[in-house]
Each structure stands twice: as structure tokens, then as C-alpha cells.
Amino acid sequence: NAGVTQTPKFQVLKTGQSMTLQCAQDMNHEYMSWYRQDPGMGLRLIHYSVGAGITDQGEVPNGYNVSRSTTEDFPLRLLSAAPSQTSVYFCASSYGTSGNQPQHFGDGTRLSIL
């Protein structure tokens, strides 16, 4: 029962480096999303996708890119890492388009930018 799988679990980067956070789900969910979690701020939506080939921006998209070439995968790219992007990143997926279906979360990627 894999659900939503995120890799890596931990990563340390230097300012200016780039990297890709991986997210895969095996539930054939249409909707996938990326959140960042910062202390005292809950989770904030970075980008989301309603299906392969379709992505859109969330609340805090700057500094991040996404693509959705398959239903299963939704990678998040940091083009030039900044200390302000130090956070815990969660990928989530859900079934359908009604908005009342629960989202399934991965275990998170803890990212530190030095």
C-alpha cells in the first residue's frame, strides 16, 4: 500500500543550487499538489495539477516549477535555492474533482538551504 511516495526525505542544499523533489502516487488520482509547511503557518499551496499536462499556481509559487507528464508523478523543481525555501514539503493527491474528497499526503521532504 504505497499511497503517496516522496523522495528524498531529507536534503541540504547550498544557496543557488537546483534540485527536484520527487512525488509519485499509485492510486490513479487526478489531483496532485505541493505544499510547504512552516512553523506557525500551517500548510501553504505551492502548485497543483488536475491531470496530466495541466498545472496551476497556488498561494506561494515563486521560485518553484512543476510539470505533470504522467498521472502518477508530480515533481517539484527548485531552480535556484534560497534560504527562504528552507521548509518541509508535502505532496498530496486526491480522487475526483468535487473538492470534498480527502487528500492523501506523503511523509514529507525536509529541505534546508544554507
Next chain:
Amino acid sequence: GNSVTQMEGPVTLSEEAFLTINCTYTATGYPSLFWYVQYPGEGLQLLLKATKADDKGSNKGFEATYRKETTSFHLEKGSVQVSDSAVYFCALTSSSGSARQLTFGSGTQLTVLP
């Protein structure tokens, strides 16, 4: 826009005490409401949900009632256990715009002492 306001934490209770975590919201349309729980080092898991006014969501002894007149969705449990120690997030999706965007509260840390 949509917003969720949660009771500030941290909350510390003794085992078997009664728990209430307050949650109020602002949203357009008719939102679906959720409580998610995050155990240490893990991603968020759906605890319960309610999709229309006066609905009561319940799971694992936790309950919350969708109160449209007071725009609230308070989480309650009659007798907490040490294993309930976690961070609890109230969230909503709105029926207008992109229905699948979750808006989260800032989270409430609960610690239950034996």
C-alpha cells in the same frame, strides 16, 4: 478569499481529559470542512470531514459538527489518550473556483500526559 482560524497552541492535557480545539472559517460558497492530524515525522492524515451544514464528522472518538451559522468546525474528544499527541489542522475546500485547493489553519499542537 478563504481562511481558517484555529485555536492557538500548544495544548497540554492529562490522559482522559476532555479536548476542544476551536476552528472558525471564512469562505465563499459552501465549503467542505476537514480535520487532519499529523503525528511526529509523518505526513498529514485525514481525521474526519463534513461536507454540508449540520453534518457531524467522527472518527477514533473525535467529533466535529459543521456549524454554518457560526462558521465553525470545532474538534472535540471526550477522553484523550497519550497516543492522541499530535498536531491537528483544520482545513476547508471551497465550492467556488478551484474546488480542490485546501486552505489550512496554522495547526494546534496537542500533548497528552499520562
